Amino acid sequence: SQQGEEDPQALSIQEGENATMNCSYKTSINNLQWYRQNSGRGLVHLILIRSNEREKHSGRLRVTLDTSKKSSSLLITASRAADTASYFCATDALEGAQKLVFGQGTRLTINP
Amino acid sequence: EPEVTQTPSHQVTQMGQEVILRCVPISNHLYFYWYRQILGQKVEFLVSFYNNEISEKSEIFDDQFSVERPDGSNFTLKIRSTKLEDSAMYFCASSDFRAYGYTFGSGTRLTVV
Secondary structure, X not given: OOXXXXXXXXXXXXXXXXXXXXXXEOOOEEEEEEXXXXXXXXXXXXXXXXXXXXXXXXXXXXXEEEOOOOEEEEEEOOOOHHHOEEEEXXXXXXXXXXXXEEOOOEEEEEEO | OOOOEEEOOEEXXXXXXXXXXXXXOOOOOOEEEEEEEOOOOOEEEEEEEEOOEEEEEOOOOOOXXXXXXXXOOOEEEEEOOOOHHHOEEXXXXXXXXXXXXXXXXXXXXXXXX
16 A cells, blocks of 8 residues: 555644644655545645655645655644644655545644 | 536435536646545545546446546546445546646535435
């Protein structure tokens, strides 16, 4: 399987705190992407990091990628109640047809 | 901002019936996909479509499933004879190039009874 684990499976923090979610994968990748899903809704693309990049920022989001460890992290700073959602990492393998393989996701709850 | 549109948002069907899920990808995108998510589980790849043919399909995408781009704008997923275990949220997605992120539709919730 291309995809490994995400941890934690669930994370509950207070509003204003930072949230960190981790993702591991197994194969060589072309890029890794993070998506958010509100309960029962669609997937929203957050950020894409290429295999030759180590860190990327977008607003309050910071993504790191360590290809030697085959892992990535998503940091959300100064969390808000509206950040409550499930967060998924997805990998696009270096070889083979273009497709994304998703992890199990982290359920993030921001308490007001 | 361009969107991927999926219809219907929710469909209930009897076991054994055929269903067609419809998607309108972003107009200048070249790659099209179907994914599904069984309630409470992860998002699973079904099929990718490029240049008017299937480029890859998963083990889930058996003979009961087919995809079509009938008119250059719509992209459909057909399930020929639905089973209870086909109940899931089905997502359509499109992308213009491997280097960029995918745009997902808001999904069709399929309930097979």
